[in-house]
Amino acid sequence: MPKKTDSNLKVPFGLKDGRLYRPDDVPSGLPCGCICPACETKLVANHGKQKRSYFSHHRTESCAGGYETAVHLMAKQVILDEMRLRIPPITIPFEFSPIEDEKPIRSSVRYPERDVELVVVVAEKQQGRWRPDLTATLKNHAPLYIEILVTHAVEEEKAETLDNLVEVDLSNIPLESVYDAKAFSEEVVLYAPRRWYRCSLYDDLKRTKDARRELEERAARMASEHQAQKAEQEKKAYHAQMAQMREENRRKVSQRLKSKDSFKNDALIHHKLRGQLFKLRDRKAAYVAPPAGGLDNIPVDGEWVFSVPRSTWQHYILEDCLPNMRVDQSFTAKDILAKVVHQFPWSQDIEAIMQMRHKLSGTDGQNVPDPEKIVADYLRILALSAVISFGADQNSFTRFWGDRWSKHLTWKG
Ligand SMILES: [Zn+2]
Numbered sequence: 001m002p003k004k005t006d007s008n009l010k011v012p013f014g015l016k017d018g019r020l021y022r023p024d025d026v027p028s029g030l031p032c033g034c035i036c037p038a039c040e041t042k043l044v045a046n047h048g049k050q051k052r053s054y055f056s057h058h059r060t061e062s063c064a065g066g067y068e069t070a071v072h073l074m075a076k077q078v079i080l081d082e083m084r085l086r087i088p089p090i091t092i093p094f095e096f097s098p099i100e101d102e103k104p105i106r107s108s109v110r111y112p113e114r115d116v117e118l119v120v121v122v123a124e125k126q127q128g129r130w131r132p133d134l135t136a137t138l139k140n141h142a143p144l145y146i147e148i149l150v151t152h153a154v155e156e157e158k159a160e161t162l163d164n165l166v167e168v169d170l171s172n173i174p175l176e177s178v179y180d181a182k183a184f185s186e187e188v189v190l191y192a193p194r195r196w197y198r199c200s201l202y203d204d205l206k207r208t209k210d211a212r213r214e215l216e217e218r219a220a221r222m223a224s225e226h227q228a229q230k231a232e233q234e235k236k237a238y239h240a241q242m243a244q245m246r247e248e249n250r251r252k253v254s255q256r257l258k259s260k261d262s263f264k265n266d267a268l269i270h271h272k273l274r275g276q277l278f279k280l281r282d283r284k285a286a287y288v289a290p291p292a293g294g295l296d297n298i299p300v301d302g303e304w305v306f307s308v309p310r311s312t313w314q315h316y317i318l319e320d321c322l323p324n325m326r327v328d329q330s331f332t333a334k335d336i337l338a339k340v341v342h343q344f345p346w347s348q349d350i351e352a353i354m355q356m357r358h359k360l361s362g363t364d365g366q367n368v369p370d371p372e373k374i375v376a377d378y379l380r381i382l383a384l385s386a387v388i389s390f391g392a393d394q395n396s397f398t399r400f401w402g403d404r405w406s407k408h409l410t411w412k413g
Helices: 067-081 155-162 175-179 181-191 205-259 258-287 308-326 331-345 348-359 362-366 371-384 404-412
Strands: 014-016 019-021 043-046 054-057 084-087 092-094 105-111 114-117 120-123 135-139 143-149 166-169 194-198 395-396
Touching: 019 067, 019 348, 067 084, 067 120, 067 135, 067 181, 084 143, 084 166, 084 181, 084 194, 105 205, 114 371, 155 194, 166 362, 175 181, 181 348, 258 362, 308 331, 308 371, 331 371
Parallel strands: 143 166
Antiparallel strands: 014 019, 043 054, 084 114, 092 105, 120 135, 135 143, 166 194
16 A cells, blocks of 8 residues: 655656646656646656656655645546546345334345446536536436545535445555556546445336335235234134133123022022922822813813812813903913912912922922913913914913903893
8 A cells, every 4th residue: 555645755647737647748857847736836757767757846845745636636537538437336225114013124126337438527516515526427317426535535415415426446546556557547447446425326227116116015915914914813812802701701600600609598498498399299299180171171281289179270260360351452371370379379388389489499490380381381272272362472362352251241241
């Protein structure tokens, strides 16, 4: 690496009439007519016989910025003369975040380095606040700004402001290349490291757009799949919660049923009614069903439970209850049973059991007939025999115009 900050370093190029020259390209000595591009002191061209030719300052010991300024200016002059430049490769990254709180998805498209022709190129043209070293126009009319780095890199703000800004880095160029016209030209135009600060030259190319769209579509697919998954999970969670609530309720109810109190109650009722239940069993066993005969002597299951013979309570229903029911209103077995029980109260044994009937569980419950069902069975047979009618359903009954009792009344009247 050349010692570019060395104040005694010889200035490699002399300036004459706005152009830089190498010492071999101008007359020897002071008549070379060149000045130092940095300090503007007259230069002396020293043509070497054994060693390389060089410029020295006339009557000046040292010059601080001669080397940098000369190399910087010469690089610009090369590009202005050559009207071409190798531009660096570029990778254009894409990034989407289809799913919140998850890593974004990325892709990129890469364009290799490329040699471009500069249709127009000018030095030090003001671009807003900034003055790039060179302002060029490409064949597709896109602008290209070129900065030459010898000791000072591009200012950050400038880099952010100017689009399509490329920097050619000559900070590490070998001294031999500086003194060799062809080598220097090749370094500047082709080989020296170079990089983009910003570049939008490829943004509108189909390949760029396709790559971007592809990732965008993938992101959209991921987002909608994720959405669907989330909805499905929420649905499952909802159903699971509902099932859990149902299970909890079921458990509570069954726990209540199985609680000690509940067992205790059953046991108590059983114990309390034990005597009556035995008698009831005996009564059932001892019951002899009388032969059937007529509408007031119809066998029905459980009839043995009544305290009066079958024909007595049925006759009462047929001849006392039903004739007094209103023709325009339906009635139920429960209504009729109330009248029957009022007329023929339960025997003492059975009354307690009938009152507690709904609290009896298991076999005890099954062994006690439902008196409402006994009456209902009887009424159903009367309805099937057209003595009365069924009501709106099989559990309600009604009298009808012209039935046996209304006929009788009509005839009587
Ligand atoms: Zn100088």
